[in-house]
Amino acid sequence: MPELALTWATALHRLWQGVIAIDDREDLGDLVLPPLMALPGVGAVWGLRHRAGGEFLAHRWAGLPLESDDRILAERFAVSGEEATAAFGTLAAHGLTRVLAARFDVAGEASGTILVAVDDRADARFVATCLAQVVEVTREAVRRIAAHRAEQQQQTRDALLAEASLQMDAVLDATQTMHRVARMTVPAIAEGCLVFLSENGRPVLHSGVHVDMRRLSAMLDDPAQTGRLAEFAATAVRDGASRNAGADAQVLRARGRVIGVLVFLFDRDADRIPPAAFLRDVASRAALAIDNSTLYEQRRREVAAMQQHLLPNRLPVVAGLSVAASYTVGDEVLEVGGDFYDVVERGDGAVAALIGDVCGRGVEAAALTGLARHTLAALLAEGISPVRAMSSLNARLHRHGSWRFITAGVALLRPAGDGFRADWTSAGHPAPVVLRRRPPNGPGRGGGVPLGILPRAKLGRSRLSLGPGDTLVLFTDGLTECRDADGRMFEESAFAATLDRLRGAPADLLVKELGQAAAAFGGGQADDAAIVALQVGEN
Numbered sequence: 231m232p233e234l235a236l237t238w239a240t241a242l243h244r245l246w247q248g249v250i251a252i253d254d255r256e257d258l259g260d261l262v263l264p265p266l267m268a269l270p271g272v273g274a275v276w277g278l279r280h281r282a283g284g285e286f287l288a289h290r291w292a293g294l295p296l297e298s299d300d301r302i303l304a305e306r307f308a309v310s311g312e313e314a315t316a317a318f319g320t321l322a323a324h325g326l327t328r329v330l331a332a333r334f335d336v337a338g339e340a341s342g343t344i345l346v347a348v349d350d351r352a353d354a355r356f357v358a359t360c361l362a363q364v365v366e367v368t369r370e371a372v373r374r375i376a377a378h379r380a381e382q383q384q385q386t387r388d389a390l391l392a393e394a395s396l397q398m399d400a401v402l403d404a405t406q407t408m409h410r411v412a413r414m415t416v417p418a419i420a421e422g423c424l425v426f427l428s429e430n431g432r433p434v435l436h437s438g439v440h441v442d443m444r445r446l447s448a449m450l451d452d453p454a455q456t457g458r459l460a461e462f463a464a465t466a467v468r469d470g471a472s473r474n475a476g477a478d479a480q481v482l483r484a485r486g487r488v489i490g491v492l493v494f495l496f497d498r499d500a501d502r503i504p505p506a507a508f509l510r511d512v513a514s515r516a517a518l519a520i521d522n523s524t525l526y527e528q529r530r531r532e533v534a535a536m537q538q539h540l541l542p543n544r545l546p547v548v549a550g551l552s553v554a555a556s557y558t559v560g561d562e563v564l565e566v567g568g569d570f571y572d573v574v575e576r577g578d579g580a581v582a583a584l585i586g587d588v589c590g591r592g593v594e595a596a597a598l599t600g601l602a603r604h605t606l607a608a609l610l611a612e613g614i615s616p617v618r619a620m621s622s623l624n625a626r627l628h629r630h631g632s633w634r635f636i637t638a639g640v641a642l643l644r645p646a647g648d649g650f651r652a653d654w655t656s657a658g659h660p661a662p663v664v665l666r667r668r669p670p671n672g673p674g675r676g677g678g679v680p681l682g683i684l685p686r687a688k689l690g691r692s693r694l695s696l697g698p699g700d701t702l703v704l705f706t707d708g709l710t711e712c713r714d715a716d717g718r719m720f721e722e723s724a725f726a727a728t729l730d731r732l733r734g735a736p737a738d739l740l741v742k743e744l745g746q747a748a749a750a751f752g753g754g755q756a757d758d759a760a761i762v763a764l765q766v767g768e769n
Contacts, residue, residue, distance in 0.1 A: 234270070234356070241265040242363055249371045253378055255279075259290030262368050266344070267292040269360060271352025273326045276345040278308045287340055294324060294347070307331050308343035325349045332361045334369040339376050342368060405437075407523040411516040412439040415494065419504055419512065420478075422446060422495030425520075426463045427482075433463035433491050440495065463491035471506065478506065480513035484521035492516055530559070541603075542572050548581050550645065552765040554737035558708075558745045559758055568595040568636075569706045569760040570603040574611040579644065582610040583762050585704045586638035586659065589680075595634060601626070602636050602681075616640035616655035620687055624657075627682035635682040641694075641702060641764070649697040649766050656690040657681045660707050665729050665740075667699030667768075701737060701765040703729070708759035709745065712752035720751045737765040 248261045259277045266275045274294035279287045286305055289296050296304055300319040307329065321329070326347040333343045346361050348354060412423040422440035426433035435456070440446035449455045466472035466479035467488055473479070476497065482490040492513045496503050545553045553573050568588025575581055584606045588598045602623060609619035620638060627636065639659035643650045654662060658680035664672035677690020696702055710721035728747045732740050741761040748759060 238265075238269070238360055241268070242360075242367070245364065245367045249367060249374060252371055253375060255372060255375050256288070258368060258371055258375075259288075259292075261371070262344070262364050263290060263292040266346055266357075266360060266364055269352070269357055271348045271350070272346055272357065273324055273349060274321065274345075274347040276304050276347075278304060278343045278345070279340050280305070280308060280343065281340055284309050294320065304345055307345060308333065321347045328352075328354060330354065330358050330361055332358075332365045334365045334372070336369060336372045336376060339372055342372070344368070404520065404523040404527050407519050408437040409439070411492070411520065412437045415439075415512065417441050419509075420494035421497040424459065424463075424493040424495070425482075425490065425516075426460070426493065427490040427520075428467070428488055433460055433467065435460070436490075459493065463493055466491050466493075471510070473506065478503070478509055480506075480509050482513055482517035482520065484517040489517055489521055489524075541570065542607075545573050546575050546581075548573075548575060548764075550767050551581065551643070551650070552737040552767065553581075553583075553763070554741045554765075555760070555762045556741040556745050557758070557760050558749060568599045568634075569708060569758045570599050571704070571760045571762050572603055572607045573762065573764075574607050576611060576613050578613055581643045581764070582616065583641045583643065583702070583704060583764055584610065584638065585706060585760060585762055586636055587706045587708075587760075588636050589634045594632065598627075598630075598632060598634055598636065601630075602638065606638065606640065610640065610642075616642055616653070617687075617689055617691075620655060620657055620681060620689060624681040624684070624687035628685060632682065635680040637680045637707075639676075639704065641704060643696070643702070643764060646695065649695060649700065650764075652694040652696055652702055654692045654694060656692075657687060660705060660710060661692075662694070662702055662704045663729065664694050664696060665701040665703055665733060667697065667734065669730070669733070671726070671729060696764075696766045698766055698768040699734070701740065701763050703740070703744075704762040704764075705744075706758070706760045708757035709748050709761060712748045712757070712759070714751055715753065720748045724748075724751050737763040740765075 242265070245262065245265060252258060252261055263275045263277055266272060272293070275292040276296045277290040281287070289301060300321070303318045308331070318329070326349050328348050330346045330348065331343060333341060335341045344361060344365060346357055348357055408425045412425050415423040416439045423438065424435060425437040427436050435450070438446055438450065462472055462477060463479055466481055471478070471480055476495065478494045478496070480492050480494070481488055482492055494509060541557055545555060555571055555573070557569065557571070568590060569586070570588070571585045573581065573583045584603070586602055586606070588595045588602060605623045605626060606619050609622060610616065620640065623636070623638070637657060637659040639654060639656045639662070641662060642653045642655070654674050656676045657678045659676060659678070661674040661676035663674065666672060672694060674694055675690065675692040677692070679688040681687060694702065710719065710725055712720040714723070724747065728744060732743055735743070741763050745759055745761055
């Protein structure tokens, strides 16, 4: 007996060492059953994993296989926790006379039962002691495996949250953000995800993703199902959250207000559904991303509307000329820019096209933009020369005391023969281009110093001639200085080719496509860009 006790102590020591290394419950039977099977008089060791309600998840054995009628009887004893004082099933045929049983439970995990069948040679008391020790080893192994799994799950969830936050915050378009919110959760967190936004006190579906999009489409095409989903979301708003067997609804709350509900759809075992705290965290990050993108779009609309008030409502209809203009607000810009333009007719038959750019953005830049455009337009319309008009504006800027400066240019067009003569006056503004009906094009000359820098305006002057079909193109530097991913400017790489492609295009189409080409070149317009085109009619 002492020798047997020593042998068992060695085996038990190895079992405890094995507990440290094992990380999968599926491998647990291979660790704990063989040492019991090695005890004298033991003919079979069976391990069963089961839930409290009697659902059996796994069967393991050493010695005699756990099969047919033996399995049914073993499951009965596992649930009841009884010991069989007499062998059952095929055990008796193998000379086994008694079955010892020991059950263990670990919080949050499936229970387990180990059955040991012995013959008359076995020391039942010693085997029972060994079984109790193995159960302790097994319980600790299950606890460690569960803790390891929980740690891995938490790491996975943390990584999912980090990645989801990056993906959700990567765009500032509200519709795209809501789609990304739903897409980031499927299938890692749930089989489906629906984004509801609160509108007039009711949740309205705005986006949805599912691993089986046909199934989702069928669900959303069914008014009864969509009604139940909307009611489920409304319940979450009322109660703070809502959960049933196949779904979980979490309130989207940002900056102290409810903006909607995130509904997760599950088609998996209950133990694979993430905890409510994790789903709340996902919803919290999603709410902030959606709210940010919504506020951004609202601010963008406000900026665009304010910017439009700084531009002329309409351009004049001029005999012999087609006049068009476009203004593109720079991407990711939430302040009013300083670009401006206008076209005015003068009493002497000339037409003055003006364009400019106030340094910087924001309220002060917007104020100077309005001042500059209205001052130049009013003076030019009264027949004052571009030189005097720009000198007057320069003086006003100095009286204003602002540190900001303005680049500006005025093209004064007068009929000349079958075309027009254009006198260009520049205060540090990019020179215009004459897009000829037939190449080559005619670049203008800039020159001068931006207004607001020197006490007396220093201006550059040049003259251009426009024939039938020619187009004078004025623009701000937001067009030509737009850069691609490699840092190349539109002016250097694609401006001339784009103008050549647009040769002969109507003035309104030219300004539209020229602006779009620059934006596409830069992957989105980085700065505001104003374009004015004056096209001479063909006889």
